[in-house]
Amino acid sequence: MTSLLPVIFFGHGNPMNAITHNDYTAAWRQIGAQITKPKAILSISAHWYVSDTGVTIATAPRTIHDFGGFPTELYQVQYPAPGDPALARRVQQLLAPLDVKLDNAWGLDHGTWSVLRHVYPDADIPVVQLSINENKPASFHFEIGKKLAPLREEGVLIVGSGNLVHNLHAYAWGQHPRAPYDWATRFERSVRQMILAGDHKSLVNYETLGPDAVLSIPTPDHYLPLLYVLAASQTGEKIRFPVEGVDGGSISMLTVQIG
Numbered sequence: 001m002t003s004l005l006p007v008i009f010f011g012h013g014n015p016m017n018a019i020t021h022n023d024y025t026a027a028w029r030q031i032g033a034q035i036t037k038p039k040a041i042l043s044i045s046a047h048w049y050v051s052d053t054g055v056t057i058a059t060a061p062r063t064i065h066d067f068g069g070f071p072t073e074l075y076q077v078q079y080p081a082p083g084d085p086a087l088a089r090r091v092q093q094l095l096a097p098l099d100v101k102l103d104n105a106w107g108l109d110h111g112t113w114s115v116l117r118h119v120y121p122d123a124d125i126p127v128v129q130l131s132i133n134e135n136k137p138a139s140f141h142f143e144i145g146k147k148l149a150p151l152r153e154e155g156v157l158i159v160g161s162g163n164l165v166h167n168l169h170a171y172a173w174g175q176h177p178r179a180p181y182d183w184a185t186r187f188e189r190s191v192r193q194m195i196l197a198g199d200h201k202s203l204v205n206y207e208t209l210g211p212d213a214v215l216s217i218p219t220p221d222h223y224l225p226l227l228y229v230l231a232a233s234q235t236g237e238k239i240r241f242p243v244e245g246v247d248g249g250s251i252s253m254l255t256v257q258i259g
């Protein structure tokens with residue numbers, strides 16, 4: 001039987017992590033050093049959240065600096081990983097009959113490259129991004145994740161990039177480090193328990209999880225990449241949380257690695 005690559009959800013947090021050396025980025029580098037090197041990467045990033053389903057087909061996807069107000073150094077970062085048109089078409093095939101647009105305009109947004117430049121700093125692994133359709137419910141995204149699961153046997157690393165807890169209104173901008181809010185800690189703890197228990201149904205129906213979920217997921221864009229990763233996993237696989245922490249009181253940096 002072909003060995004499966006893991007599936008990984010990264011809490012990417014502040015774009016400055018791309019050029020910062022801290023506990024989070026050190027752990028990302030360690031993940032890249034420990035897992036089998038993939039033939040290609042399929043990334044589902046919170047920052048390609050649009051009105052349809054698309055997949056990047058460019059042979060040399062551009063590095064997108066999709067943020068504002070940061071130091072000049074961050075805008076100078078390039079992550080020149082190649083694309084993989086064959087993988088893009090394979091994704092299109094797996095998701096049929098869903099209409100998946102082959103997109104030559106998008107590139108790699110910071111949800112993807114800010115993490116990958118630490119995990120694979122040589123940028124020598126082809127990367128394809130899959131968009132998140134903002135018009136579809138969580139169950140739709142979970143079903144897509146299931147259909148993508150065969151890629152794990154084909155040497156493709158499936159990566160989701162977002163944040164389990166992502167409330168920018170409560171974030172401690174420019175302030176001294178802030179302890180995590182109680183609601184953020186409670187929600188992260190309960191989600192970890194549901195992941196370990198394999199309770200994917202509750203995680204798909206996150207809007208029913210109470211006030212802590214409302215505060216932790218004010219918008220679904222950063223949460224939905226987790227569902228793709230969970231859906232592509234198999235029952236009984238080892239689950240790890242190799243990166244932990246809450247930044248600015250309201251951004252969970254939790255990484256979920258399955259397999």
